[in-house]
Amino acid sequence: xxxxxxxxxxxxxxxxxxxxxxxxxxxxxxxxxxxxxxxxxxxxxxxxxxxxxxxxxxxxxxxxxxxxxxxxxxxxxxxxxxxxxxxxxxxxxxxxxxxxxxxxxxxxxxxxxxxxxxxxxxxxxxxxxxxxxxxxxxxxxxxxxxx
Numbered sequence: 001x002x003x004x005x006x007x008x009x010x011x012x013x014x015x016x017x018x019x020x021x022x023x024x025x026x027x028x029x030x031x032x033x034x035x036x037x038x039x040x041x042x043x044x045x046x047x048x049x050x051x052x053x054x055x056x057x058x059x060x061x062x063x064x065x066x067x068x069x070x071x072x073x074x075x076x077x078x079x080x081x082x083x084x085x086x087x088x089x090x091x092x093x094x095x096x097x098x099x100x101x102x103x104x105x106x107x108x109x110x111x112x113x114x115x116x117x118x119x120x121x122x123x124x125x126x127x128x129x130x131x132x133x134x135x136x137x138x139x140x141x142x143x144x145x146x147x
Contacts, residue, residue, distance in 0.1 A: 006063045010095040017056050024050055028092055044090040059088040066097040103131075106139040 018025055024047065031043045048058040106119045121138055 006060075006066075006094075007098045010060070010091065010098050013056060013091060014095055017051065017054075020054060020056070021051060025092060029096070032092070040090065040093075044092075047090075047092070058091060060091045060094050062087040062089045063094065063097075066094060066101065104135065106135070106142050108142050 014025060028043060028047045031046075032038055032040055044058060051058070101120075104120050104122075106121070108117050108119065109115070110117055119138075119142060121135060123134070126134060
């Protein structure tokens, strides 16, 4: 899998855009999640407009690692044919998925098989100062074998 290269390129773009446009990424993320009715396309377009004369890309190929539902050929609105094109997504959303994977995922190996499963905690409410201890207990319980 090319997860490391994807992760590194997203982190690199985060660092470079923060240097070139201080605060832009954070303002954009706050606008994306300010309400459930936020217009993500408009927010992404505003980011692109602000960075239009820079070398930064506003979209990246959607990684199947972070978007298993977006496999090639099966993501058309009307599935009247299979195409092999890559889906493009706003890079900051993909960045959040990459960073979130390292802070909220619990990968495990299934018993008696060469299969891995990744569990992600998704609490309804969790104070940020309790996140690490909850995730640590969650990971520990997943790895503890029941008698």
